[in-house]
Amino acid sequence: MKRITKILIVALAIALVAAACGGGDSLEGREVTVGVENLYPPFNFIDEATGEGAGFDYDIWNEICERLDCTAVFVEAGWPAVIEETGQGVYDTAADGISINEKRKEVVAFSDPYMTTIQKFMVRGDESRFTTSDEFIAGDYILATQVGTTNELLGNELVGTDRMEAYDSFPVAVQALLSGDVDAVIIDDVAGQGYQGANADQLSLLEGDLQSDPLGFIYPHDSDLIESVNKIIADMKSDGTLEDLIKKWFIDFDA
């Protein structure tokens, strides 16, 4: 009888330790390379003050690695090649406010969504020819965006390819808007707010949500990170960390 009690106690102890660890897998200090564009504020950009990369993607991946015992190594990557490259295993993962879509799933695996963005039209602050998204679509105004984005796909659908101009990066598309070459930029609201922060009086977002997109991190299909990171994302959602990060970068942040 005594022997059985002892065995039970040991078994219970093992179960408790296992449960304590079970909350998070450990990557045992390994390096995780994260592809980022550094041209998509406030997700990722080069901080003028420090000259270092900064943004939501940096914070969230540092936090994920904190919890998983890994080191996030950020690597600058070009858009949209980063998707193809991640699929090939050049990076362990990539973060760039990437909308989850079926076509991309053929190339990469997605994490569970960590946030949802709404696509909007961004226009010049003094725009007076149209005031709603519908008026913009009905006119013959020119729309710009970044090549290879879901914004480009939706823009093509809404105004047709003849009225679309796809630039290599969002900063160039926004510059074309500011200089009057185009009349609007189709962009995710959170990224649009990032640009508004930088040019508060010159840019505004049109009323009218166009489409909402869940965002995910991407991995090669055979990645062993997917499940562990999904667990952390769920934890961060329930303990409020994710909300804090979103507030920090997409609400309070002023570029």
Added chain:
Amino acid sequence: MTAIDTSLATSPTPPGAKLSFDRSTFPWWLIGILLTILFPLYKILTDETWEDGYLFIKDGLTLTFTVTIGGFLVAMVVGLVVSLARMSKRTIPRNLAMYYIELMRGIPVLVTLFMFGLVIVPWFFDLVGVGPRSPIATKAVRATIAVGLIYAAYIAEVFRAGIESVKKGQREAGMAMGLNNRQVFRLVVWPQAIKNVMPALGNDLIALLKDSSLVSILAVREITQMSKLWTGRSFQFFAGFMILAAMYLTLTVSLSMLLQWYERRIATP
């Protein structure tokens, strides 16, 4: 400015000589180039994805040609003016020309395109009060003029070399025959100069064709931009850029051969 050597054989075959196969002079490289072009072509004909890519990208050819030919015409005209100014005995035109040449040759094409397309032209239109959407200044027109102005600097130096290569005696002979300065240039110097500079001009045309790919940064839908648009949505990077490379290679190699043929035709026996 890279030159593509398309000399088919290194030793000239005398007319009437018996043609025999010579392993050491046979243009093996040309077979390689043809295979490089034929592989994507074969894929386009047999694979639906590649065919889709080709059909999408080929719509950019019109703009590639427009930028190349338009840019080259601008470069020839501006280049001639700059080269004449560069050889002028007067201080101001000569210095202006040298400034222009050093400026354009000293700044990378990509940077000049960004400057011209996104900064200078919008600023200029703002200054003169013209809307940026005026049809005379579409992004394609801006890109064409920008590429033309850049190559004008290179072509100005080519012209100068050509004009200076015409021997002084030719000029003096023209004068002796009672021609005036203008006539000497038009009838004696220019025809000889242009013949001397044909190879260099041809190289610049081919280089300009290749550099026309850079205007894709201004979202001008030439073939490079079309490839970016197509690969951005299909993720067929291998197919997209193989097709694009094969298109450029086809254009540059045929252009190079055409120029060689033309140079031989106008060559002084």
